[in-house]
Amino acid sequence: MDLEGAGMSYVEKLQCGSCREEFPAGRLWSLCPDCAKPLLVRYNLGAIRELDLRGRLANRPPDMWRYLEVLPVDSRDEVITLGEGFTPLLPMPQLTRKYRVRQVLTKDESLNPTGSFKARGLAAAVTMARKLGARKLAIPSAGNAGGAMAAYAARAGLESYVFVPCETPDANVLEAEILSTKVELVEGVITDAGRLVGERKDAEGWFDLSTLKEPYRIEGKKTMGYEIAEQMEWTLPDVILYPTGGGTGLIGMWKAFDEMEQLGWIGSTRPRMVAVQSDGCAPNVDAFFKGKEHAPAWPSPVTYAAGIRVPAAVGDFLILRAIRESGGCAVAVSDRETYDATSEVGRAEGLLYCPEGAACWAAFRRLRAEGWIRDQDRVVVFNTGAAQKYTDFIRKFQASSGE
Numbered sequence: 321m322d323l324e325g326a327g328m329s330y331v332e333k334l335q336c337g338s339c340r341e342e343f344p345a346g347r348l349w350s351l352c353p354d355c356a357k358p359l360l361v362r363y364n365l366g367a368i369r370e371l372d373l374r375g376r377l378a379n380r381p382p383d384m385w386r387y388l389e390v391l392p393v394d395s396r397d398e399v400i401t402l403g404e405g406f407t408p409l410l411p412m413p414q415l416t417r418k419y420r421v422r423q424v425l426t427k428d429e430s431l432n433p434t435g436s437f438k439a440r441g442l443a444a445a446v447t448m449a450r451k452l453g454a455r456k457l458a459i460p461s462a463g464n465a466g467g468a469m470a471a472y473a474a475r476a477g478l479e480s481y482v483f484v485p486c487e488t489p490d491a492n493v494l495e496a497e498i499l500s501t502k503v504e505l506v507e508g509v510i511t512d513a514g515r516l517v518g519e520r521k522d523a524e525g526w527f528d529l530s531t532l533k534e535p536y537r538i539e540g541k542k543t544m545g546y547e548i549a550e551q552m553e554w555t556l557p558d559v560i561l562y563p564t565g566g567g568t569g570l571i572g573m574w575k576a577f578d579e580m581e582q583l584g585w586i587g588s589t590r591p592r593m594v595a596v597q598s599d600g601c602a603p604n605v606d607a608f609f610k611g612k613e614h615a616p617a618w619p620s621p622v623t624y625a626a627g628i629r630v631p632a633a634v635g636d637f638l639i640l641r642a643i644r645e646s647g648g649c650a651v652a653v654s655d656r657e658t659y660d661a662t663s664e665v666g667r668a669e670g671l672l673y674c675p676e677g678a679a680c681w682a683a684f685r686r687l688r689a690e691g692w693i694r695d696q697d698r699v700v701v702f703n704t705g706a707a708q709k710y711t712d713f714i715r716k717f718q719a720s721s722g723e
């Protein structure tokens with residue numbers, strides 16, 4: 321097996337995604353010290369291009385660290401891993417036929433450690449936090465990120481502090497209770513949990529792993545973009561539907577496509593990126609249609625798709641930029657549509673989508689009916705987590721809607 325890549329990382333610097341100011345990697349960073357926007361990792365892609373890495377991937381382990389040279393670590397030895405990544409890209413033959421499109425595929429992220437795609441970002445972020453000297457990690461979470469952070473922190477021998485809204489699926493809370501140093505239930509939503517972490521982190525000595533408030537979660541998440549390209553034999557789909565809360569996955573994939581083009585692995589054609597939100601919490605959809613660069617916080621967010629109950633995102637401008645540059649769009653669906661979408665995918669394909677994934681399927685149906693998704697399109701739909709973690713939320717939705 322090819323475990324090459326042992327040596328120094330190809331990271332050149334960190335760069336602010338907004339003001340473009342540059343900073344040296346090699347120490348812990350949070351937001352850009354100049355403008356308080358997210359920092360992004362920049363690599364020496366010219367040097368990586370020389371390696372003929374794409375040709376060597378076939379002999380590497382089937383996890384996200386197979387793309388080692390475009391990840392921030394020096395070698396596999398320092399990686400905190402539970403086997404995350406390289407999830408299946410599953411054809412959906414019945415639904416492809418029913419909706420008369422060229423192809424529909426599910427990127428099934430439910431098979432990751434801790435049952436969601438959050439494993440990717442947190443594997444990378446915890447690895448880097450430990451390497452750069454953090455000992456106590458804190459995270460505000462809608463549920464899945466908290467469990468993932470706790471798992472990787474435990475694996476790394478670090479303390480972990482998880483802040484989740486009171487209204488969080490019980491499986492997420494239980495998981496974090498078992499794996500973390502401490503879980504706190506917070507009145508309100510994820511942004512209220514984030515405020516608490518922000519207020520207490522200095523006194524407690526916590527390093528804050530909030531979405532996009534450190535540079536490395538996005539590096540883990542971007543591997544979804546590399547995988548889709550590799551699994552589609554170095555082509556990209558025409559459309560990607562992604563359930564968007566903080567938007568790390570969408571921003572990460574957009575970054576991955578750019579990197580891959582610079583590496584000579586793909587051409588300049590991009591998928592139309594679709595940010596899917598709930599109509600009970602749709603700040604980015606609203607901003608997209610109003611032509612805004614930033615998304616004002618959504619008042620009183622409500623949806624049983626807990627992971628997209630995110631009223632404000634620090635990377636909103638990066639989400640909106642990626643959607644617009646790709647020629648994509650943003651869609652808000654109701655919980656009713658989401659619930660119906662779960663049944664359709666489940667019965668047709670045997671795949672039990674989590675509510676966030678089902679929201680994407682609901683958006684697919686809408687966009688197909690409107691003709692925005694075309695006959696000749698190849699479409700990737702993200703199922704970002706395991707439905708089994710939401711049994712209490714799904715039951716509650718059933719009861720409230722008279723199911």
Ligand SMILES: Cc1ncc(COP(=O)(O)O)c(C=O)c1O
Nearest residue numbers: 464565566567568627676704705
């Ligand atoms: C299952 C699931 N899907 C989607 C999301 C939204 O992800 P992001 O914040 O990266 O946009 C979350 C976030 O908690 C989640 O848990």
